[in-house]
Amino acid sequence: MGQFIARSLEAATIFTFAGVGELINQRSGILNVGIEGVMLFGATLGFIVTKTTGSYLLGFLAAILVGALLGLLHGFFSITLGVDQVVSGMGVWILGFGLTTYIGSPYTGPLGLERIDTIFGLSPFFYLAVVLVVVTWFVLFKTNVGLKVRSVGENPSVAEVSGIRVTHIRYACTTIGGMLAGFAGAVYALFYNPVWNYNFLMGWGFIALALVFFSMWNPILLSGGALLFGLLWQLSLNPELLLPGIFSRYMWRMVPFAITIVVLVLISTKWFRLRWGAAKPEALGQPYHKE
Amino acid sequence: MTVAGYEMKLERRVTLAGWQAALIALLAIAVALAGFSLLFIQAGASPLTAYREIFRYAFFNRHGSLLTLSRFIFLALATFSFVVPFRAGLWNIGMTGQMYVGALAAFGVLYAFGGKQPSTANLNPYVVIPLMVLAAAVGGALTGAIAGFLKGKWEVNEIVVTMMLNFMAFWLVSHMIKEGGPFMNPGGRGESFEVPAAVRGPLLGNVPFTIIFALGFALLLEWLFAKTKLGYQIRAYGHSPKAARYAGIQPERISLLVFLIGGAIAGLAGYHYFAAVPGVYKISRDYAYFGDLAFYGIICGLIARGNAIAALPVALLFGGLSIGGRFVQGKLHLGFGIDYALLGVLMITLVAFQFFYRYRFAWNRSD
Numbered sequence: 001m002g003q004f005i006a007r008s009l010e011a012a013t014i015f016t017f018a019g020v021g022e023l024i025n026q027r028s029g030i031l032n033v034g035i036e037g038v039m040l041f042g043a044t045l046g047f048i049v050t051k052t053t054g055s056y057l058l059g060f061l062a063a064i065l066v067g068a069l070l071g072l073l074h075g076f077f078s079i080t081l082g083v084d085q086v087v088s089g090m091g092v093w094i095l096g097f098g099l100t101t102y103i104g105s106p107y108t109g110p111l112g113l114e115r116i117d118t119i120f121g122l123s124p125f126f127y128l129a130v131v132l133v134v135v136t137w138f139v140l141f142k143t144n145v146g147l148k149v150r151s152v153g154e155n156p157s158v159a160e161v162s163g164i165r166v167t168h169i170r171y172a173c174t175t176i177g178g179m180l181a182g183f184a185g186a187v188y189a190l191f192y193n194p195v196w197n198y199n200f201l202m203g204w205g206f207i208a209l210a211l212v213f214f215s216m217w218n219p220i221l222l223s224g225g226a227l228l229f230g231l232l233w234q235l236s237l238n239p240e241l242l243l244p245g246i247f248s249r250y251m252w253r254m255v256p257f258a259i260t261i262v263v264l265v266l267i268s269t270k271w272f273r274l275r276w277g278a279a280k281p282e283a284l285g286q287p288y289h290k291e
Numbered sequence: 292m293t294v295a296g297y298e299m300k301l302e303r304r305v306t307l308a309g310w311q312a313a314l315i316a317l318l319a320i321a322v323a324l325a326g327f328s329l330l331f332i333q334a335g336a337s338p339l340t341a342y343r344e345i346f347r348y349a350f351f352n353r354h355g356s357l358l359t360l361s362r363f364i365f366l367a368l369a370t371f372s373f374v375v376p377f378r379a380g381l382w383n384i385g386m387t388g389q390m391y392v393g394a395l396a397a398f399g400v401l402y403a404f405g406g407k408q409p410s411t412a413n414l415n416p417y418v419v420i421p422l423m424v425l426a427a428a429v430g431g432a433l434t435g436a437i438a439g440f441l442k443g444k445w446e447v448n449e450i451v452v453t454m455m456l457n458f459m460a461f462w463l464v465s466h467m468i469k470e471g472g473p474f475m476n477p478g479g480r481g482e483s484f485e486v487p488a489a490v491r492g493p494l495l496g497n498v499p500f501t502i503i504f505a506l507g508f509a510l511l512l513e514w515l516f517a518k519t520k521l522g523y524q525i526r527a528y529g530h531s532p533k534a535a536r537y538a539g540i541q542p543e544r545i546s547l548l549v550f551l552i553g554g555a556i557a558g559l560a561g562y563h564y565f566a567a568v569p570g571v572y573k574i575s576r577d578y579a580y581f582g583d584l585a586f587y588g589i590i591c592g593l594i595a596r597g598n599a600i601a602a603l604p605v606a607l608l609f610g611g612l613s614i615g616g617r618f619v620q621g622k623l624h625l626g627f628g629i630d631y632a633l634l635g636v637l638m639i640t641l642v643a644f645q646f647f648y649r650y651r652f653a654w655n656r657s658d
Contacts, residue, residue, distance in 0.1 A: 033450055073639075081646040086382060086450070087593065091642035094586060098635025102330070102628035198628075199583065206454045213448065250466035257455040261441075264452065268445040 002121075004234060004241060009122060010192050012223075012230025013129040014184050018208035019215070019222045020136050021180025025071075026212055027140060028173035029153035029283040030078055033089035035181045036205025037096025038070045042182030043189035044100040047196050048107050056116060056190060063186030064179045070096070071178020075171045082287040097199060104196050111194035125187050129223070132180075136219040149173060153281030156288040166288060181205070203257065210260050214267055216279040232256045302653040313601070315647045316594045320608070323640035327633055336623045344622060345615030355614060360498050361568045362610035365581070367505040368560035369588030370595070370602045371512060372431075372553040376439070376449075377597045378516060379549045380529035384589060385438060385453025386557040387582040388460035389431040393558025394565040394574055395460075395467055396430030397423040398474050398483060407477070407484045419490045424562055431558020432551045434460065439550025443543035449550075461579065468574050476573070483565075483574035492567025501563040505603070508556060512599040525549060560585065583631070584613065590638050596648075609637075 018035055025032050032038075042063035050059030070092055077088035119127065140146035149169055151159040156166045188204065189196065207229060215222035232255065235242060239252040266272060328338035348355040369386045376383040400423045401407070404414055434456055441447035467474045468483040476484050493500045516522040528535040528545045536542060564581050565574050575581075587609050595602035616630035 077642055077645075081643070082649065083642055083645045087645055088642050090382075090384070090589060091639045094589070094638040095635040097583070097586075098628075098631040098633070098638070102626055102632035105627040199579070203454065203458045206451060210448075210451045210455075213451070248466050248470060248472070250462045250469065250472075253462040253465075254459040257458045260455050261437075261447075261452055264447050265441055265445060268441075268447045270445075273446075 001241075004238065006118075006122060008230040008234040009126050009227075010230070011233045012226045013123060013125045014188050014192060014204060015208050015211060015226035015229055016129040016133060016223050017125075017184035017187065018181045018205060019211040019226055020132055020219050021177040021184070022209055022212045023215065023217055023219055023222055024136065024140075024149070024173050024180075025177035026284055027153045027217060027281055028149050028170045029156060029281050029286070029288070030075070030170055030174050030177075031085045031089065031285045032071075032074050032092065032174065032177060033086055033209060034070075034074065034092030034094075034096065034205075035177075035209055036201060036203070037093035038067050038178050038181035039185030039188070039205045039208075040096040040100045040199070040201055041066045041070060042185030043201065044104040044107075044185075044196065046182075046186030047111065047189040047194070048104065050113065050190055051107055051111055054113065056113070059190055060183065060186050063182040065182075067178040067180070067182020067185075068175050069178070070182070071175040072171070074178065075174035078287065079167055079170050079174070082289065085285050085287070093205075101198055105198065107196050108198070109196065111190065111196075113194070115194070116191055123191065125191065133219045133223045140219070150281070153283055156283055170288075181208075184208070207256065207260055210264055214263055216275070217281065218279070229256060229260075232259060298655050300653050300655065301650050304649055304651050307648055309601075312596050312648065315644055316605070316641075318647075319594070319641050319644035320637065322644075323633075323637045326640065327636045330629070330632060330636075331625075334623070334625045336619075336625065341619050341623060344619045345612060347615075348618040349611030349615035355618060357497050357569075358614045359607070359611045360502065361563075362584075362614050363607045364499060364501050364505045365560050365564050365568075365584070366587050366591060366606040366610050367509070367603060368501075368556050368563065369585040370591040370606055371508050371588075371599055372435070372557035372560065373588045373592040374595070374597050374599055374602060375512065375525075375553040375556070376549040377592055378529050379525045379545055380532065381439075381442060381546060381549060382450045383435065383438070383453055383550060383553045383557075384450060384586070385435060385456050386553075386560070386585040386588050388453065388457035389434045389554040389557035390561030390564070390585055391457075391460035391464050391578070391582060392434040393427035393431035393561035394578075395464060395474075395561075396426040396558065397562045397566050398467075398486075398574065399430075400426045401484075401486065401490065402474060406487055406490065407474075414487055414489045416490050416493075420492065423490070423566060424559065427558040427562035427566075428555040429558070431561065432555035435550040435554020435557065436547060439547040439554075440543075442550070443546030457582075461582065464574060464578055468578075474574065480576065482576045486566050486572040491572055492563070494569070497569075499563060499567040499569070501559065501567050504556075504559050504563070505606075509599045509603050516599075521548070557585070587613070587634060590634070590641060593641060593645075 022035050045066045046059040046063035049062040050056055074088055074092050077083040078085040148164050152166050152169045160166050211222055211225045214225045236252045236255045331338040331341045349359045350356055372386045373383050404419055438449045438452040441452055442449045466472050469481050474483040476482050524540045528540055591602050591605045594605050613630040616633055620629045
């Protein structure tokens with residue numbers, strides 16, 4: 001059972017890193033539906049670098065770097081070129097899914113390194129995730145920078161008039177979002193499940209995207225959702241812990257996805273939307289053209 | 292920027308003619324293929340040889356061109372399932388899940404008729420084949436309808452919902468065909484039982500009869516969009532949901548309908564690949580490969596700008612590229628997944644070229 005909880009927390013940290021990255025993105029008004037692709041890139045490049053150099057540090061750095069580049073790319077498409085953000089995000093996802101399949105396939109198999117040490121029995125990334133959530137919350141809601149980010153996401157033209165450089169802030173946010181997604185992918189491939197396989201993320205990025213909608217764009221609520229989904233995910237892998245003998249193991253794998261849909265529906269109802277509408281960044285997904 | 296007395300400037304496009312869109316699409320594909328050469332070079336193959344081999348095998352080799360046609364049918368149907376909701380401004384990226392459920396429904400019909408033990412079954416193709424096709428369409432439509440209904444009723448994000456349904460359908464297929472699932476092959480190889488010879492999709496010449504769906508739906512959908520009231524409502528809703536609502540169009544109805552239609556067509560794609568393509572005739576162990584190929588439908592649909600007829604040549608080209616890509620992968624000893632890599636490069640290039648749908652370069656004489 002202790003092992004089960006520890007694994008659930010590990011899964012939750014991955015959802016948290018990716019989700020907080022997407023949340024920062026969306027707070028500045030940029031929607032990136034392609035974080036699954038960014039995560040795949042971070043996971044695959046991190047895995048390859050670590051496997052060839054034997055250094056975890058280099059692997060994580062490579063993942064963060066490629067995440068930053070993909071975040072910049074999405075920023076370039078959606079901020080500078082003014083391409084539909086959904087189209088651009090789809091592009092990032094399919095690019096990640098397509099290229100990593102090709103790049104990673106020679107490295108199919110286990111990483112073959114000693115696992116990263118735990119701290120007090122928990123993954124070191126868990127502590128990192130806690131710090132990230134608190135810092136993100138503090139910066140977004142208690143500092144001047146956070147106010148700027150939020151105002152850019154609410155109403156970019158008004159922000160621009162009051163002297164905030166919308167483009168700069170948005171680029172910074174998409175880049176940070178990309179870095180966190182790339183890092184999340186690397187945590188998956190270098191720590192949670194260090195085996196490279198074709199398209200192995202199987203929807204983690206899309207669940208992280210859904211978590212941002214659940215969170216009402218608040219990092220603390222997001223980490224709660226991530227915790228829930230970490231448990232759920234782990235349970236779907238080990239259903240015998242709760243309900244042995246019911247359904248095949250494949251049916252259980254459907255459960256986290258089904259629950260995602262149910263929760264998404266619940267928060268979209270009118271009752272919920274009265275609160276939700278107030279939290280959603282007003283300019284989310286809309287291209288902004290400086291007049 | 293000034294070049295030879297002419298000043299180059301970016302101008303916002305007011306309109307975009309069909310031929311301009313086609314030109315941009317061709318340019319995007321050319322740039323993507325040129326960029327993709329780098330991967331061939333990196334793998335130690337000459338890009339010219341690689342492309343020549345790809346096109347020769349895909350379009351001029353007897354065996355390869357038949358594979359290309361089967362793949363074309365699949366991609367065209369996947370594209371239509373994307374295009375119909377896209378015309379209403381909605382994103383169906385659930386063609387994969389819809390086609391899985393369609394395939395399962397078709398195999399369900401076979402199972403009900405005792406097709407799992409073909410020696411004892413007395414299968415009448417005139418009954419079983421139409422029922423399989425119908426079941427595939429209904430299965431796909433119902434899967435799509437979940438996303439359409441939720442979007443129309445509560446504005447639930449259809450991208451996340453269709454993606455979640457993809458993963459659910461993926462595991463559902465595993466459940467049905469593996470480890471004692473009802474559709475498991477009696478030999479127990481982690482794939483489904485085979486479609487008995489009597490009820491395999493008939494061939495027209497050497498081409499699966501499902502090519503009728505691919506060509507027929509292209510015409511039917513464009514007729515629907517251009518000539519019918521429903522088509523007009525779909526397009527109006529796609530342009531501006533708010534304005535459409537004032538014009539008396541019910542968003543719930545449009546959203547549900549486009550996903551029903553799109554899902555049904557994706558279901559047919561599932562029937563096509565697992566029950567009508569020569570050499571397959573079962574839900575194979577690597578069904579995820581076909582499922583992920585369905586995402587090509589997104590690219591074809593975007594390149595064709597939602598026009599079902601324009602999507603046909605694009606689907607044919609991409610079908611050929613993916614078949615030829617697999618071929619050179621073996622022939623030139625390249626790594627696995629060349630066709631997927633191409634999918635990624637095409638998609639991202641296309642995204643960059645979306646810019647030119649809204650802007651153009653203008654050359655003015657500078658005085």
